[in-house]
Structure formats: structure tokens, C-alpha cells
Amino acid sequence: MATKPIPDIVVGRLPVYLRALSAMSVEGKSVTSSQELATRLGLTSAQIRKDLSHFGEFGKQGLGYNVVFLIEQLRRILKLGQLWDVVLVGAGDLGRALANYQGFHDRGFRIRMVFDSNPSKIGQTLAGFVISDSARVVELVRREGIRVAMLAVPAAQAQPATAHLIEAGVQAILNYAPTTLIVPRGVYVQNIDPAVHLQRMTYYLEPPGPR
């Protein structure tokens, strides 16, 4: 739809705008401004206006943004008009937390299948899902046409699991395994590794003293 590619850093801020607008909507706010959004998000209003301008005109000068309208537009841009089915691979502590998380549905996603390779977990129930054998990922995920995955397995299992997911047709992987996944062009990965995120912050702090 866009005439030139949008910088990924801009794309990355849209879900944050959407989240803030959704909170405003829940609070009963029907109109907002780039300045109000900016204050909530610790950004500048110019940044927000510039980001949104990549996609069209969503507000009227001096009148601000209609919250519900802007939510609808962001959901359209982010392809959230229909729920995305998601496959979860890994039913350990983190997989359990993800499977039980109630926040996905309102934001465009629903877990559809849960896999684990541990024989003691296969066949057990987790958050209403019967845990399937990871060996069947290619068969079952392909059959359901699921294209989004969350990967919550140990580092050593992550790349083989990724290969199976891609073979099954998955195009987007939220990777919780503490390792870098190698994927072909056209497959998107986002990485969540708490230690990486923590280390990125400690760089800026004075180190703790010796004990």
C-alpha cells in the first residue's frame, strides 16, 4: 500500500501507539492529540506525527485524533483485522505463562496449538490445550495453515525447532530461546531474552562493587 518501504523502526512504534490508544479508549477518551500521546509514551509529538504521516492523514489540524478511528487504522496497517493463529512450541515455565496469558486475544492473536518434545508433557493439558509432540510440528502446523509461532524452548533446541516451523509454513517467530535464529528471507524473527535486555541497560550503570 505504501509507495516506499517504511523504516522498521517506525513499524516497531506502531504497536506501542496502538497499545496507548487502546488504553485511552478503555478510559473513555474519544479524542487525543499527538502531544497527549507523546506525553504518555515519553516521545515527542513531532515524532508521532511524522511516524503516522507515513501511512496517511489521521487527524485534523487543531482537532486532534479520533481515538477509535486511529485504533482502527493502526489495526488495519498492522494486519490485525482478523485474529492470527499462533503455535506455541515449548511447554515449560515460560510456555505455561504464555499459554495462560489473557492479553493476546484483544490484540490480534490466539494460540491454537502447543507442542513439546518431552514425553512426560505430550498428551497433558496446558491452559486448555492438549500438548502435541514436537515431532509433529510440520504435519499439524501446516495442516492448520498457522503462520505465527512463539518459541519457548532451550537454546539447543531452538534452531531445529525453527527449521520445522519454517517447513510448516511459519513466517513470523517470536523467539524466547537465548540464541540467534538463522532464518531465510521472508521469515521474521523478534527476540526476547531477558539477560540480553538487562545487559543492554547495565552498560549505562556504574558497576556494582566487589563482594
Added chain:
Amino acid sequence: MATKPIPDIVVGRLPVYLRALSAMSVEGKSVTSSQELATRLGLTSAQIRKDLSHFGEFGKQGLGYNVVFLIEQLRRILKLGQLWDVVLVGAGDLGRALANYQGFHDRGFRIRMVFDSNPSKIGQTLAGFVISDSARVVELVRREGIRVAMLAVPAAQAQPATAHLIEAGVQAILNYAPTTLIVPRGVYVQNIDPAVHLQRMTYYLEPPGPR
């Protein structure tokens, strides 16, 4: 130590380099090259050399990098010479997964205290920690001098909890709550919100069809 500020995007890649080098070390590899690292990480060797050059000379032309030496240097740069004490706020499903996660210690962090505001959880044990009342965060976190926090509470509790953590002296917050935290200058936040990460990827996909 550096003469000019390092771009944050460069800082953000250092923990990923460190993770890959640590994996190489476990595999018994003693020497590597920017090319080998690049292949593992899906980056270019020029990128890696440029990033590292901000901090000094760590390899010899044609001889590559000594893995253990480069690990030590990255740990020094990221202030990981001593373990950082971490406070965990929120003992729900996600807090439980974080408290039980075995991967922090080797990477520079140890959880020291766990808080929750739910009376049914206060006093219970989680992964060896007695859960303390969130109302005591300022008192207890300040007393222990803890400067790093993980926040795993519902969105509505996140900003008040953040205010308490900052009052207690916390300077770095890994935020799992699905909301943007407003913090003063000198306090660092990294955000983990799986729906935001998923939405950032679906932007690039063909939308699912109607059902």
C-alpha cells in the same frame, strides 16, 4: 571510558555478541573471526568489526579473535564483572517463570527479592524466595541497594510500582507489563511485550483471510 557516546543500537548488539561467543566457548572453540560470528548472527562481518572498534582493538588482522579474551572484554564493557542483584516485582505466571529461570546467573544477574501485592501470595515461597509485600519495596530494595528490577505486574499496577522502585534507587527496569513506563532521566527501561513484538511482524505478512 569511551571518548564519545556509543550509539545505543551498538550497545544493544553487544549482549548478542557475548551470547554467541559464550556458546562458542562452551563448544570448545578458542578462536573465531568476525566472519564466523557474522554467519552465526545473520549480520555482516563489517558490522561486527565496526561495532567492536568503538571499544578498542580486540583481534589481530588475519588471526581473528581469542574467544575467552573477547568474552572478558565484552563482560567488562557491559559491567558484568560482578553479579547484579535484581528485584522481581510480580509473582504471577510470568514472575514464576522468571524466578525459576536458570539462565540469569551465568550472564551477570541474580534475583534477590520477589514482591507481590496479592495477600494470598505474600509470605508464600517462590523458587526459594519468600514473597514480600509490594508495599515494602521502597524500604527493602533501598536497604539492599538493588538497582535492577524486573517488573511482571498487570498494566494498571506498572506505573505505581515503577515509582516505588525508582524511589528505592532502582536505575534499570525490565518491563514486562503491557504499558509504557514514564521514568526520569538516568533510569533505563527495556520493554518486553509479546503482543507488541508479534504485531511488529504481522505488519510484513499477508493478512489472514476472513473466517
